[in-house]
Amino acid sequence: MSLLNWMVWALSFAPFNVIKGDNAVRTENPEQQALLERASRAEPAALGALYDQYADKIFTYIYHRVGQAEVAEDLTGQVFMRMLEAIRSGQGWRSSFSGWLYRIAHNLVIDYYRRRGRVTLVDIDDATPLRATHGDPVRSTETLLDREHLRAALFQLTEEQAQVITLRFMEERSIAEVADLMDKTEGAIKALQYRAVLALRRVMQS
């Protein structure tokens, strides 16, 4: 292997490691570990089980970011297709599977908005009806408008801030879970949450 090839080979790993972080900790239990092992070998049954475990969660996460059920469904499918692509190319998860999967979802949401030219408010007629508001049309409309306002506000935050707001307060995940999903320490999540709420308040007031 020539020197140039060696340099390219070595350097190509650098950004991945920087992005990934070194505090990778396997958090899954032994049964889940076994399932993940089988999935990494592309066993259909294991892949199906993983899909069933995470599909609704990923859908919920994406829905909270994009606000349209159809888009969320489409992106959910893409998340799992990327999972298969990663397995195919041998570049699957190396630490927390759920965190890895959420990062794919997060990146797809970013790509989605990047393609659409940042955030676009969903027309109130196109917004997905919610199950709340017990039939009061005025309240329903207000809720939808609030949601769109919130979604627009989230896009004024950093990606990490928006992610922590979504995971903590819209998905009701614990600090520890968010830390696992975002591959950070709990202390870092608390600090990030604080900054995120501060920023969100500023944005929503402005």
Place this chain on the structure above:
Amino acid sequence: MTTSSDDILAGLLAECSDLILAGATVRSCLDHYPEHVAALEPLLTTLAEVHEMRAVPVRSAAAAAQTREQFMTAAVRLSAEQQQAPATWWERLAAWWAGFVALLTPPAGGWSLPRGMPVGLLATMIIVILAGVLVTGGVTVSAKSLPGDFLYPIKTTTERVQLFITRDPAARNILEQKLSGRRIQEAKAVAEQGRTLASLPLDGTIEAINGDNWTVSGLNVTLDPSVQILGNPALGARVRGVMRAPGDGRLIVFYVEVEAPTTGLVSAAAAANPTATPTRRAPTATPSFTPTATATADALAADSALNRPVQHWREPDDWTPAAPTATPTAIPVRTATRTPRPTRLPTLTPAPTSTLHPDLPPARPQITLRIEGWVERIEGSRWIIDGTPVNTNGATQIIGNPGVGWEVSALVVQETDGSYTALQIAALAPPEATPAPVEFTDILESMDGEWWTIGGTRVKIRGDTAIVGDPQVGDLVKMTGKRHQSEIWAERIERIFPLFEFGGIISAVSGSSIVVDGYTVLIDSQTEIIGTPEVGRVAEVRAEKMDDGRLIGKKIVVGPPLPPPTVTATRQPTPTPTSTPSPTPTPTSEPTSTATPEPTPTPTSEPTATVTPEPTSTPTSEPTATVTPEPTSTPTSEPTSTTVTPEATPSPTLEPASVRNVGADGLTESCAVNRAVR
């Protein structure tokens, strides 16, 4: 603000946010930290507002099923790919590079520097991009490579990446056709150059069949005598397979899968009747046979036009789906797929109606198919795979030493008597050490004795299965159970009702119900109540709405008590009838509060008895005039104006007295014993 105070506030916010997520109010959290109220209050208010907007619409069952089906199809294909073609180290390296280079290719909208990206990271990426440019040259050069060339894997991997990043269906379709055409041209070049190759992909449309010589998208290929054909070869059908080039200019096909014809010579009838593919909701790998729609008459016409002898397969006379789940059912939530691709999902493709060609002997009378599933038992040479008997013989290839309880993939031949003989049985997964939990929510499609079908998946109802909510066919149900080898044993099947969320003032409370914002919400053992429900407090309710309009509480979060109202004995009760569909009970309380409850309806309820008529006349924030339902109350007892306690919350103004059995399951067995009299 100093850093240390930020740290303190971050910690307090973390604690308070946990409390708010658990149902506490902002105010109650602030009460714990009075010295930080000024800083905390705006933050907590903001997060509480965000938290209020967390509702998510119910995911479309049809869309979810379709997404899952697409995923499983891709998963099975990936599994097959990985088993068939283990990559060499340099192929993996080339693939890795190609994928990496593709990732470095700027998207249509251009790159934008992520906020907060370290300068060092940026510098590193620039170096890598420069290196990638060098490699990109390799990608360009590889474009002209042929199978067997060193750079060929880079070419195919680049194509895969192209396919992957092409999301638009139309563009993807065009790209797929383009790549398919490229494979054909490559195969032609390989044959013309007399190259020797052990494996070449075949992907194209059958244009002619002449014995063992086929023309596929302009490429002349020869079937190996031992070829395994999956599906029904017909003109116009798409085929995928593997062939080899012996170096003499020929291309020998040794594996081929045929899809149903969809274009070209295919009849419109065939295209208009897409095959409904039974969907496997859970990855049970139950054999599901998919009769492929083909149009023999049209194919015949095409055959005649080509004036070539065409092979037609003989349809087995006694073909029946062997597994109970094999019957394609018309499920409202399922989408009929146009043409199921031959994958490792078991598909059986019976031949078209051979009665139209009695004079044409079947050149290849055998029908091959795959069966995936759990080995239920092995009886000598006979294996039972998901209920399907499969015979083995000395020629059967057993891969991976599977046994009872293993998940296997069996390549079988259907004999003329309808039985199956295995050519190969490959182990997929060992037995589950413990029964794997299964849980899904889908439409209840059929109830056939102890076997119910939910979303295409059969589950077994056992003596200890809890059936909740009296589910019927067509209802949405949630199934939780365990997989026991090939069977799913249901532990609980619960009918799922639409969820409603609302909030308001609690106007009545009993042990079995609570009235919030005028709506009576029944409480059962599954209801999660956070806080202390008391009349006058604010509550947020998440409830299921039954068919009969009853609301069954799932989660009730009670806020802090409001400032106590000023109550005087002379205060008139001012019941405010809420808008209800049919407010039959008429509020009759008069300002004088001289109602004299009649003792005639003997109070039979416990002190917790509550009047819970649906169209209740419910006092809201006003002090509620109540009658303490003492069984010994005398007819002359005055209604006492007081705050209502959960133990005594009958509505005072209902006429006539009624006894309502609100819930058949005993949720509310309450009696109205009060009658207000003018």
